[in-house]
Amino acid sequence: HADLAMYQGKAAGRDTLSFYQPGLSEQLRARTQLEDELREALAHRQFELFYQPRLAGWAGRIVGAEALVRWRHPRRGWVLPAEFIPLCEAVGLIRELGRQVFEMAARQQAAWTAAGHRLRLSVNLSPTEFRDEGLLADLQNTLARTGCPPRMLELEITESMLIDGDDRPLRTLQALQALGLSIALDDFGTGYSNLAYLQRFPFSTLKIDRRFVQASPAERPLCEAIVGLCSAMKLRPVAEGVETASQHDWLLGLGVEEFQGYLFARPMPADEFEHLLGGGVALPGEGREISAQS
Ligand code: C2E
Ligand code: MG
Ligand code: MG
Ligand code: MG
Secondary structure (H helix, E strand, C coil): CHHHHHHHHHHHHCHHHHHHHEEEEEEEEHHHHHHHHHHHHHHHHHHHHHEEEEECCCCCEEEEEEEEEEECCCCCEECHHCCCHHHHHHHHHHHHHHHHHHHHHHHHHHHHHCCCCEEEEEEEEEEEHHHHHCCHHHHHHEEEEEHCCCCEEEEEHHHHCCCCCCCCCHHHHHHHCCCCCCEEEEECCCCCCHHHHHCCCCCCEEEECCHCCCHHHHHHHHHHHHHHHHHHCCEEEEECCCCCHHHHHHHHCCCCCCEEECCCCCCCEHHHHHHHHHHHEEECCCCECCEEEE
């Protein structure tokens, strides 16, 4: 694109070389620097997991959590995944990041299980990890090494990963299931629209994307239909991105069982999450109380 822009600029008789060149090289330099920093960060284990509680029902019992990766950057503080996951994917670092993420999640889940908590912990998989031949062996090794019981671990995948055209996604999901892991379909409704795969693939949970959860009243029938689909297909519906009490009330009325969102809590470090589990801390959201199940 940059070449094309320079070419078009020249053809138009403008001095685009001096206009585009610095921008481009600056961008490249920033990208290369970020890539170097990411390699450093992986080597020095600067990634950590935050946990966002998943709650059930009216009372707001914590029944699980989603693990969300954060980069503890030496100068910039906490960095969000949107800033580094795409580059990790592009430069071949996502597998190593994914291995570290799963290892941290499995260790944490083993510790929580040992402490008597029964939480469903979910971990996100990127498309590259999902396609990787080594994924199953990696997961199996990590489960064995950490002593994490797979039954309460859930892998979150997205619709786009299922459209490879052959039967590999199905075989991968079946193999994951055979390891004892369960599968959640994340961001449901934002991707591929062929619903046939819901029947073909072994999902246990369907996470309704926040764009439906946050829909205006006029757009609500779509979300209602998704919840109906879940009950017909025996999938556990989880609403993500619940920000208001009225969204929560409406979804409860529809039969949604589990909720995540800023109404209850943002993703937080493990020690804060444990504080919630241990203490029955009240969270914001119209006096809704949050408490631990154990
Ligand atoms: P996701 O899996 O759909 O995760 C939900 C995102 O929504 C998280 O952003 C979470 O902080 C945010 N969120 C939760 N509640 C609310 C709410 O009420 N309102 C709004 N506006 N947002 C809410 P986060 O942590 O920045 O992660 C973004 C995406 O990065 C994730 O989307 C997931 O696709 C990816 N990701 C995060 N952690 C990992 C990881 O460990 N591995 C991989 N491969 N991807 C990850
Ligand atoms: Mg997710
Ligand atoms: Mg999601
Ligand atoms: Mg997502």
